Amino acid sequence: MFEVLNxxxxxxxxxxxxxxxxxQTPIFMPVGTQATVKSLTPAQIEETGAQIILSNTYHLxxxxxxxxxxxxxxxxxxxxxxxxxxxxxxxFQAFSxxxxxKITEEGITFKSHLDGAKLFLSxxxxxxxxxxxxxxxxxxxxxxxxxxxxxxxxLKSVERTIRWAKRCKKIHDSFADGNLTFGIVQGxxxxxxxxMCAEELSQMDFPGYAIGGVSVxxxxxxxxxxxxxxxxxxxxxKPRYVMGVGTPVQLLKMIALGADMFDCVMPTRLARHANxxxxxxxxxxxxxxxxxxxSPIDETVQSYASNFTRAYIRxxxxxxxxxxxxxxxxxxxSFFLDLxxxxxxxxxxxxxxxxxxxxxxxxxxxxxx
Amino acid sequence: MFEVLNxxxxxxxxxxxxxxxxxQTPIFMPVGTQATVKSLTPAQIEETGAQIILSNTYHLxxxxxxxxxxxxxxxxxxxxxxxxxxxxxxxFQAFSxxxxxKITEEGITFKSHLDGAKLFLSxxxxxxxxxxxxxxxxxxxxxxxxxxxxxxxxLKSVERTIRWAKRCKKIHDSFADGNLTFGIVQGxxxxxxxxMCAEELSQMDFPGYAIGGVSVxxxxxxxxxxxxxxxxxxxxxKPRYVMGVGTPVQLLKMIALGADMFDCVMPTRLARHANxxxxxxxxxxxxxxxxxxxSPIDETVQSYASNFTRAYIRxxxxxxxxxxxxxxxxxxxSFFLDLxxxxxxxxxxxxxxxxxxxxxxxxxxxxxx
Numbered sequence: 001m002f003e004v005l006n007x008x009x010x011x012x013x014x015x016x017x018x019x020x021x022x023x024q025t026p027i028f029m030p031v032g033t034q035a036t037v038k039s040l041t042p043a044q045i046e047e048t049g050a051q052i053i054l055s056n057t058y059h060l061x062x063x064x065x066x067x068x069x070x071x072x073x074x075x076x077x078x079x080x081x082x083x084x085x086x087x088x089x090x091x092f093q094a095f096s097x098x099x100x101x102k103i104t105e106e107g108i109t110f111k112s113h114l115d116g117a118k119l120f121l122s123x124x125x126x127x128x129x130x131x132x133x134x135x136x137x138x139x140x141x142x143x144x145x146x147x148x149x150x151x152x153x154x155l156k157s158v159e160r161t162i163r164w165a166k167r168c169k170k171i172h173d174s175f176a177d178g179n180l181t182f183g184i185v186q187g188x189x190x191x192x193x194x195x196m197c198a199e200e201l202s203q204m205d206f207p208g209y210a211i212g213g214v215s216v217x218x219x220x221x222x223x224x225x226x227x228x229x230x231x232x233x234x235x236x237x238k239p240r241y242v243m244g245v246g247t248p249v250q251l252l253k254m255i256a257l258g259a260d261m262f263d264c265v266m267p268t269r270l271a272r273h274a275n276x277x278x279x280x281x282x283x284x285x286x287x288x289x290x291x292x293x294x295s296p297i298d299e300t301v302q303s304y305a306s307n308f309t310r311a312y313i314r315x316x317x318x319x320x321x322x323x324x325x326x327x328x329x330x331x332x333x334s335f336f337l338d339l340x341x342x343x344x345x346x347x348x349x350x351x352x353x354x355x356x357x358x359x360x361x362x363x364x365x366x367x368x369x
Numbered sequence: 370m371f372e373v374l375n376x377x378x379x380x381x382x383x384x385x386x387x388x389x390x391x392x393q394t395p396i397f398m399p400v401g402t403q404a405t406v407k408s409l410t411p412a413q414i415e416e417t418g419a420q421i422i423l424s425n426t427y428h429l430x431x432x433x434x435x436x437x438x439x440x441x442x443x444x445x446x447x448x449x450x451x452x453x454x455x456x457x458x459x460x461f462q463a464f465s466x467x468x469x470x471k472i473t474e475e476g477i478t479f480k481s482h483l484d485g486a487k488l489f490l491s492x493x494x495x496x497x498x499x500x501x502x503x504x505x506x507x508x509x510x511x512x513x514x515x516x517x518x519x520x521x522x523x524l525k526s527v528e529r530t531i532r533w534a535k536r537c538k539k540i541h542d543s544f545a546d547g548n549l550t551f552g553i554v555q556g557x558x559x560x561x562x563x564x565m566c567a568e569e570l571s572q573m574d575f576p577g578y579a580i581g582g583v584s585v586x587x588x589x590x591x592x593x594x595x596x597x598x599x600x601x602x603x604x605x606x607k608p609r610y611v612m613g614v615g616t617p618v619q620l621l622k623m624i625a626l627g628a629d630m631f632d633c634v635m636p637t638r639l640a641r642h643a644n645x646x647x648x649x650x651x652x653x654x655x656x657x658x659x660x661x662x663x664s665p666i667d668e669t670v671q672s673y674a675s676n677f678t679r680a681y682i683r684x685x686x687x688x689x690x691x692x693x694x695x696x697x698x699x700x701x702x703s704f705f706l707d708l709x710x711x712x713x714x715x716x717x718x719x720x721x722x723x724x725x726x727x728x729x730x731x732x733x734x735x736x737x738x
Contacts, residue, residue, distance in 0.1 A: 035684065039691040041673065044410075064684045068661065072680060080676050292437060304410065307449050311441060315404065315433045322408040322691055 001180065001207055002239045006347050010231070010258040013347035016208070016239050018084040018136035019178050020076065021051070025239060025260040026343050028251065028336040029054045029086060031268065035069070035079040037333070038268045039326045042081045047304055048330060049337040052084040052136070054263040057129055058093030062112050062119070066132035074134025086263070087135035088243070089126045089184075092144050092212075094119075103143060105160065123167035131175055139210060140168035142184040147217040154188040161186050162200045169204050180207035182241060188213060189222055191229040198233035208239040211259070215245045224253055231258040248277065248339055249363060252356045255343055267332035272325050274317045277335040279359070280366025285328065290314040303334035370549065370576055371608045375716050379600070379627040382716035385577070385608050387453040387505035388547045389445065390420070394608060394629040395712050397620065397705040398423045398455060400637065404438070404448040406702070407637045408695045411450045416673055417699060418706040421453040421505070423632040426498055427462030431481050431488070435501035443503025455632070456504035457612070458495045458553075461513050461581075463488075472512060474529065492536035500544055508579060509537035511553040516586040523557040530555050531569045538573050549576035551610060557582060558591055560598040567602035577608040580628070584614045593622055600627040617646065617708055618732060621725045624712055636701035641694050643686045646704040648728070649735025654697065659683040672703035 006013040014025040030037045030045060033056045037045050045053065055075055060066060072078040075085050094101055094110045098119075101110035107122030123141045130138040142161045145154050165183045172181040183201035187194030201209060211230040214223045223245070231240055241261035242254050251262055267277070274286045278298040283290075285297075293310035305313075305327040316324035342359075346352040375382040383394040399406045399414060402425045406414050414422065424444055429435060441447040444454050463470055463479045467488075470479035476491030492510045499507040511530045514523055534552045541550040552570035556563030570578060580599040583592045592614070600609055610630035611623050620631055636646070643655045647667040652659075654666075662679035674682075674696040685693035711728075715721040 034688045034690055035681070036688075036690050036692045039695070041413075041692065041695065042676075043673065063688060064660070064680070068680070071661065072663070072678065078678075078681055078684075080681075291433070292440065294441070304412065307411075309441065309447075311433070311437070312404075312447055312449075315447075319403045319405075319432060321403055321405050322694065323405045323410065325691065326408070326410065326695075 002237060004236065006350070008347055008350055008352045009256070011255050011347055011352050012258060012260060013344050014239065014260055016260075018052075018180060020082060020084040020136050023051045023084060023261075024344060026251075026255045026340050026347075027051055027261055028340050029261065029263040030333045030336075031056075031263055031265045032079070032081075033265075034059050034063075035075060037329070038272070039322065039329050040333075042079065044304070044326070044330055045081070045333070046083070048333040049341070050083070050333065052086060053081060054086045054088065055133070055135070056093060057087045057090035057126065057133065058097065060087075060133060061090060061129050062114055062117075066129040070132040070134070074132070076134065084136040085133075086137035086241075087130050087133055087139065089139040089141045090121055090129070091126070091141045092244075094121055095144055105163075107141070123164040124171055127168050127171040127175070127181070131177065131179075134179070136179055137208065138172070138179060138181045140165045140181060140183055140206075142186055142212055144216065145186055145188045145213045147188065149188045151188075151190055151193070154190055155193055158186050158193050158197050162197060165201055165204060165206075169206065182206055182208040182210045182239075184210045184212040184243070185230040185234070186213045187226070187230070189218060189226060191225075194226060194229040195233045198230050202233070202235050206238070208241065209234045210241040210243050212243045214242060220250065223250075224257065227254050227259060228257045248336065249360050251336075251339065252343065252360060256353065256356065267336050268329045271328035271332050274324065274328065275332075276328055277332050278366070279362060281363055285310060285314050285317050285324070287314070297328075297331050298335065301331070301335050301338050303330050305331035305334070371606060373605065375719070377716055377719055377721045378625070380624050380716055380721055381627060381629060382713050383608065383629055385629075387421075387549060389451065389453040389505050392420045392453055392630075393713060395620075395624045395709050395716075396420055396630055397709050398630065398632040399702045399705075400425075400632055400634045401448070401450075402634075403428050403432075404444060406698070407641070408691065408698050409702075411448065413673070413695070413699060414450070414702070415452070417702040418710070419452070419702065421455060422450060423455045423457065424502070424504070425462060426456045426459035426495065426502065427466065429456075429502060430459060430498050431483055435498040439501040439503070443501070445503065453505040454502075455506035455610075456499050456502055456508065458508040458510045459490055459498070460495070460510045461613075463490055464513055474532075476510070492533040493540055496537050496540040496544070496550070500546065500548075503548070505548055506577065507541070507548060507550045509534045509550060509552050509575075511555055511581055513585065514555055514557045514582045516557065518557045520557075520559055520562070523559055524562055527555050527562050527566050531566060534570055534573060534575075538575065551575055551577040551579045551608075553579045553581040553612070554599040554603070555582045556595070556599070558587060558595060560594075563595060563598040564602045567599050571602070571604050575607070577610065578603045579610040579612050581612045583611060589619065592619075593626065596623050596628060597626045617705065618729050620705075620708065621712065621729060625722065625725065633705075636705050637698045640697035640701050643693065643697065644701075645697055646701050647735070648731060650732055654679060654683045654686050654693070656683075666697075666700050667704065670700070670704050670707050672699050674700035674703070
């Protein structure tokens, strides 16, 4: 299912095969929380070069429900996206969005953030919901450990995450539907717990592995250290997905640590606040210095948004026009995907480290918003 | 510039030639007030079959200003729309949106609805602004008469509108830029004033004529009567544009009265409130009866939105997702344009009246929101 084509030190260039097609890695996955990548049509998402998108089990299970989506041919049929889809387990949002959650060995009890309805998520139901969504890549139910966290509590939580992973793997095997399920490495900031978790999960032989519980408030250095502490104990021949991160620079640094897949709401969320990524850093299109700027957002990145000047997009922003959000989302997602495309090319050539250093230094020293 | 290809009683099938291309009439013009048809990219607008769009001089002159737009190659270059554009004169909004407007023989003094800045619009400056925007079709400055209005006041106002039209025509002739300028027939609900105005303007030999001051609160019957009282005194060989209307049924009725062009915010405004046009009437996609509806919005109208089920669009609506607005706007505009396409076909065949009666009766008797 996963083939490593090239390596450069720890970094990898690979291909992951899923029921809805092949994914060239390293890859960034645009986020479509509610079965829509905010403000974009599937045609526009495809035009950005997206190979796979992510959607959220927690939200979809509450509304419109996975049972309904199943009747429409799963997520692919419902939202008319024919390329691969990854869904998370819903566990993270059950913690971060809902009130009065309670965790037991059986699963997570929580209240819907929409209407307060009492809901329950177990490893088994989490897999069942994702089967109904028919996502190409399913995630196991895990407990996301807050930062900071005492080591004793962290260990106790990770041990349960491992037991839940085992239950999920059993359900996954029973489905035998060709879709993939990824185990999730937790362990907070404790290298030895990360190692233990990665090794335990590796033994279960998941089709792929995720690194969870990063970017939950810890410093960036710590985050990268935990990615490193996880990837190095995961099997070489399986894809590695770092959940919910990160900035362009963080992506490059995590690729160097052997990560293959990423997702983040940053490109679309920043777009909604008029921010655009450029090779020289983030700019805010609301700024009056762009009032008569004839250049596109970033001359180095081609997308449908390249047809428009900064001045026009600024006009849309100050006029509160929805098209601003659409064009900035197209640009930002294209920017992230183009960065991954370049990373793959440099991994193929073998000068990834050099190029990455150059890219990061230009980005960090450039114009700022 | 305008060729009538077929007629059926008063109704006409024609072709209008502009600097940015030919327009097949009867035609509906989607409204792009602030140099954007709300929520749609130019590519999406083109995909709906739009041949010409309308933009608003009042808004653009306040922000970002016509001077700025001129530096970007006019409206076409600024918003990246390569087909014809019609701009209104800004006079209507100076009345309806701004505060403290004052009208004199020289022009209209008013305060910006955005920042209260004092502004002035004369027939000459109105033409100059539209020249900077470089719209294919410019409108003369006129005074929109409220409903109801005393006949004496109406006559006084129309006499000034005629004097302003003369001043605009003089400027138009001096431009000699190949763009068209339309005169505007006013006259409130008074047939004889409409007739007088239409005849006076006809003598000035404008490239086209608009019918203004309709749908300002008067009953529909009255509106159609005034369109009739205007079109029948306008030259056969010039296009006739009814400003700011109307519903699909009204469009068909006005075509029968010899009108060729229409614009209305209805398709995009209703889309923002989850309303969709169907051949059986308007439906509201928020309605729970569409929760599991596998059909497209309207099976008879093809557009990019036809790829999606009512159930999916309803999910987007109840989840407050922007894509709902985009898809509904695409559908509604496509619906209006498809109606015009059918009208043109039936005018060519010669069974417009019969088809139009059938269409109206199905629309009026169908399912409602």
